[in-house]
Amino acid sequence: MTEGNFVDYVKIYVSSGKGGKGSSHLHREKFIEKGGPDGGDGGRGGHVILKGNKSLWTLFHLKFARHIKAGHGGDGGSSRSTGHDGEDKTIEVPLGTVVRDKETDEILFEITEHGEERILIKGGKGGLGNWNFRSSTNQTPRYAQPGMPSEEMDVILELKVLADVGLVGFPNAGKSTLLSVLTSAKPKIADYPFTTLKPNLGIVAYREFKSFIMADIPGIIEGAAEGKGLGHYFLRHIERNSTLLFLVPADADDIKKEYEILLDELRRYNPEMLDKDKLIVVSKCDMLDDELKAELKSQLDAAFKGTPYLFISSVANQGLTELKDKLWEMLNIDTEEPENSHGL
Numbered sequence: 569m570t571e572g573n574f575v576d577y578v579k580i581y582v583s584s585g586k587g588g589k590g591s592s593h594l595h596r597e598k599f600i601e602k603g604g605p606d607g608g609d610g611g612r613g614g615h616v617i618l619k620g621n622k623s624l625w626t627l628f629h630l631k632f633a634r635h636i637k638a639g640h641g642g643d644g645g646s647s648r649s650t651g652h653d654g655e656d657k658t659i660e661v662p663l664g665t666v667v668r669d670k671e672t673d674e675i676l677f678e679i680t681e682h683g684e685e686r687i688l689i690k691g692g693k694g695g696l697g698n699w700n701f702r703s704s705t706n707q708t709p710r711y712a713q714p715g716m717p718s719e720e721m722d723v724i725l726e727l728k729v730l731a732d733v734g735l736v737g738f739p740n741a742g743k744s745t746l747l748s749v750l751t752s753a754k755p756k757i758a759d760y761p762f763t764t765l766k767p768n769l770g771i772v773a774y775r776e777f778k779s780f781i782m783a784d785i786p787g788i789i790e791g792a793a794e795g796k797g798l799g800h801y802f803l804r805h806i807e808r809n810s811t812l813l814f815l816v817p818a819d820a821d822d823i824k825k826e827y828e829i830l831l832d833e834l835r836r837y838n839p840e841m842l843d844k845d846k847l848i849v850v851s852k853c854d855m856l857d858d859e860l861k862a863e864l865k866s867q868l869d870a871a872f873k874g875t876p877y878l879f880i881s882s883v884a885n886q887g888l889t890e891l892k893d894k895l896w897e898m899l900n901i902d903t904e905e906p907e908n909s910h911g912l
Contacts, residue, residue, distance in 0.1 A: 575628040576727040576805070579670060581635050585613030585654030587692035587715025588641035590700075594708060595646070605708060607698040608645050610715045613691025614638030614654030622682040624662035625769060627727055641715055644697040654691050662727055664808055670722035688723065692716035726804065731769060731783035732899055734809030736830055739786075741815045742851040744768065745882040747784040750892070774896055783809065803837045811845040811898050817852045818864070818879075824871040845898045847876055849891065854881035 588610025595603025616638050636659060642651030667676045667688065677686050695713030702709055735743040751770025768784040785805050806812065814830055816823045827848060834841040850868070853861065861879065868877055878894060880887035 575626050575631050576729075578627045578630045578634075578725050579722060580630060580633070580725065581720070581722050582616045582657075582688055583635075583637040583720040584616055584689045584691040584718045585638040585640040586718040587611070587613045587694040588643040588651035588654075589714045590695035590697035590712030591644035591646065592698040592710055592712040593646040594698075594710070602708070605698040605702050605710075606646055606648050607712050608647070608649040608651065609697050609700070610644045610694030610713075611641035611651035611653040612694045613641045613715070613718055614656045615691050616688045617656055617658045618665070618667065618679055618686050618688050619658050619660050620663050620665075620679040620682050620684040621660040622663055624660060626662060627665070627725055630659070630661075630725065638691055638718075640718070641691065641694050643715075644694070644712070648697065648699050651694060653694075656691075658685075659688075661725060664728045666726045666728060668724040668726065670724050676723070689719040689721060692718050728808045729769065729783050729785075729805040731809050732780040733772075733782045733811045733813055733895055734806045735782065735784045735813050735815055736806060736834070737815035738826060738830070741817050742882055743784045743815050746815065746849075746851065746880070747782060749882045749885065750888065751782060772892060772895075774892055778896070780896065780899055782813075803834070806834065806841060807838060809844065811847065811895065812841070813895070814846060814848045815851050816848065818850050818855055819852060823850065823864075823868065827872075847878070847894060847898065848872055850877065850879050852881060852883075853879040854884035854886060 590610050591607030593605070593607040595606040597603055616636060636657050638657040639655030641654045644651050661679055663680055663682065665679045667678070667686075668674065669676060676688070679686065693716040695715045698709045698712045701711065735747065737743050747768055747770050750772045770782050770784070771779050772782050773779050783805065812834075814827055816826050820826050831842065848868075850864070856864065856879075865879075876894065878887055878891055880891055882888070
């Protein structure tokens with residue numbers, strides 16, 4: 569999927585169907601002079617429903633479908649016949665979709681399971697026919713209920729990428745390059761910052777036909793938690809990842825400081841992110857000779873107490889097997905049967 573086809577934010581207008589009106593029909597038949605009321609009920613209006621679909625990875629299919637309307641309910645008829653229900657409109661969305669009310673910015677619900685269905689707005693209830701209003705004192709009611717009106721609202725659909733591992737780092741840290749060598753994904757790669765403007769997903773093949781999903785999140789900059797550099801659009805995708813891989817290049821001026829800035833941005837956006845498993849990866853280590861690597865290792869041992877770190881080079885294919893082993897161990901450390909694997 570090309571970057572332009574990855575859509576993770578859409579605004580749509582939705583409208584349910586109105587209920588059909590009840591019938592006030594009076595039964596008439598040969599030799600039956602006063603048949604009494606037999607008006608049927610109106611049908612309910614169609615609902616607008618959201619349904620999770622694990623085969624979808626983006627909201628691109630909704631980019632040009634900005635108005636979605638369900639069908640209206642049919643009117644009641646004679647002989648107590650009920651009007652037909654309005655046609656429901658089902659909107660399929662990828663897992664990890666958050667639904668917000670555009671007017672209040674309130675989160676209505678989230679879709680996280682395949683096949684999960686949630687009614688976004690209900691169709692109007694059908695009106696009762698005059699058959700329902702007969703009584704001993706009013707044996708021929710000549711009135712019926714109108715159907716309930718439809719509902720409408722503007723909603724925002726936001727996609728938070730569902731992945732096992734999220735790549736976190738500054739622009740040009742080598743995240744896209746790492747994703748391209750570990751998976752079959754083909755992200756855009758260039759030597760300037762913010763090459764990646766949309767998240768890229770890839771499936772990392774592991775031993776014995778096991779696998780896990782890795783997401784390349786666009787680069788974070790200082791101030792991202794306040795929205796700088798489209799920060800909010802980037803950071804929300806990290807919320808769904810169970811493990812965070814912090815990528816810092818070996819030629820960075822201060823590896824520890826870069827890591828602390830990234831951590832601080834996550835904390836300011838959502839403190840719960842710091843509870844996730846973390847792995848620090850020093851990329852572009854093919855630039856280091858053994859002496860420099862040993863010196864850097866002694867510095868990192870003191871700086872990253874308790875947080876694991878690895879040296880890799882995506883271009884020179886160094887340390888990638890160890891990286892996959894470590895990630896798999898972190899993803900499945902508490903499970904007897906690996907729950908994060910995805911069949912290829």
